Amino acid sequence: MTQTDFVKLVMPFKDKVFRLAKRLLVSNEEAEDATQEILMKLWRNKLKISDYKNVEAFSMTMTKNFCLDRLKSKQAQNLKIVHSNYQDNNTSLQSQVENRDSVDWVSKIIEELPEQQKIILQLRDIEEYDYEEIAKVVDMNPTAIRVALSRARKTIREKLTNTHSYGVK
Amino acid sequence: MVLNSIEKLLEKYDNGETSLREEQQLKEYFAQDNVAPHLESYKVMFQYFNTTKQELYTKDVPLKPKKNFKYQWISVAAVAVLMLGIFIPKMGGDKEIVTFASLTEEEREVYFQTKEALAMLSSNFNKGTSSLSVLSDNFNQGASSFNALGLASESFKVGAEKASYVNELGNTTNKFLKNTKENN
Numbered sequence: 001m002t003q004t005d006f007v008k009l010v011m012p013f014k015d016k017v018f019r020l021a022k023r024l025l026v027s028n029e030e031a032e033d034a035t036q037e038i039l040m041k042l043w044r045n046k047l048k049i050s051d052y053k054n055v056e057a058f059s060m061t062m063t064k065n066f067c068l069d070r071l072k073s074k075q076a077q078n079l080k081i082v083h084s085n086y087q088d089n090n091t092s093l094q095s096q097v098e099n100r101d102s103v104d105w106v107s108k109i110i111e112e113l114p115e116q117q118k119i120i121l122q123l124r125d126i127e128e129y130d131y132e133e134i135a136k137v138v139d140m141n142p143t144a145i146r147v148a149l150s151r152a153r154k155t156i157r158e159k160l161t162n163t164h165s166y167g168v169k
Numbered sequence: 170m171v172l173n174s175i176e177k178l179l180e181k182y183d184n185g186e187t188s189l190r191e192e193q194q195l196k197e198y199f200a201q202d203n204v205a206p207h208l209e210s211y212k213v214m215f216q217y218f219n220t221t222k223q224e225l226y227t228k229d230v231p232l233k234p235k236k237n238f239k240y241q242w243i244s245v246a247a248v249a250v251l252m253l254g255i256f257i258p259k260m261g262g263d264k265e266i267v268t269f270a271s272l273t274e275e276e277r278e279v280y281f282q283t284k285e286a287l288a289m290l291s292s293n294f295n296k297g298t299s300s301l302s303v304l305s306d307n308f309n310q311g312a313s314s315f316n317a318l319g320l321a322s323e324s325f326k327v328g329a330e331k332a333s334y335v336n337e338l339g340n341t342t343n344k345f346l347k348n349t350k351e352n353n
Binding site for chain 2: 014015017018019022032035036039040043103105106107125126127128130145146147148149150153154156157160161
């Protein structure tokens with residue numbers, strides 16, 4: 001497999017790998033490093049790649065595992081800076097930049113979800129995978145995936161309506 | 170009408186029961202501007218999904234093709250051989266520059282001794298060749314005298330022939346004399 005073949009193979013899903021990494025690792029730099037690492041791993045095993053039926057699903061699984069490992073080691077090594085006691089009083093200002101800010105809020109809410117739900121939501125609502133593909137990546141049965149997805153979606157909307165009093169029925 | 174079906178879809182969506190096509194429908198609906206006010210929270214969600222989907226990985230990945238170490242070492246060997254090729258003749262040249270003046274006393278003595286010994290060897294050798302040439306001269310002389318002998322024997326044969334002529338002449342004269350005696 002030449003370099004151009006490899007690039008052609010990887011091109012369609014490298015952004016998906018990056019977005020999943022960013023979803024899990026949050027930081028842009030971390031996600032870039034993780035993506036590079038994953039692509040290098042694929043490149044090193046390029047001879048074996050042709051044996052896999054679904055390279056994309058395989059790469060996504062790799063990304064998921066890599067990022068989860070990364071998070072584990074990070075939590076063991078470093079102190080995490082968490083703004084749990086941070087309170088925002090500038091509600092008036094916030095309402096001005098409401099639209100842009102609320103989109104940011106969604107990402108913050110997703111950040112608080114459990115890892116499994118994050119991955120499933122990312123794969124389904126952003127990358128638009130079908131349930132079978134998601135099942136391959138996260139190694140869960142479709143029913144469990146649906147339940148996790150439903151929970152994630154409901155949590156996001158609940159938090160959105162709570163913080164911004166959106167969707168007053 | 171539209172709102173009703175959207176609301177139904179949203180309920181399914183919340184329960185994780187929508188298909189990809191239905192979700193696409195929802196995304197299209199929330200991409201437009203006039204969304205029912207009580208569905209604003211969904212709009213924010215779907216907007217967020219759309220924007221994050223456009224995020225791309227732009228960094229270049231340094232893909233180094235696996236280097237063939239065999240060929241790498243061949244180039245190193247080639248360089249080594251080249252360097253040897255350049256330096257070894259120079260070292261040889263340095264040795265040739267040694268002059269007679271730079272030799273020590275002992276070395277000169279050794280040099281002269283060697284020269285003498287070689288000269289002796291060569292003179293003996295010359296003697297050998299000269300005696301050999303003498304031998305070959307003698308041999309040649311022998312050969313030539315042998316030739317002369319051959320010549321002598323030939324002339325002897327000629328002489329013998331001539332002598333037979335003389336004999337015959339004598340016989341005829343004797344006969345002639347006899348006849349004249351009988352006639353008398």
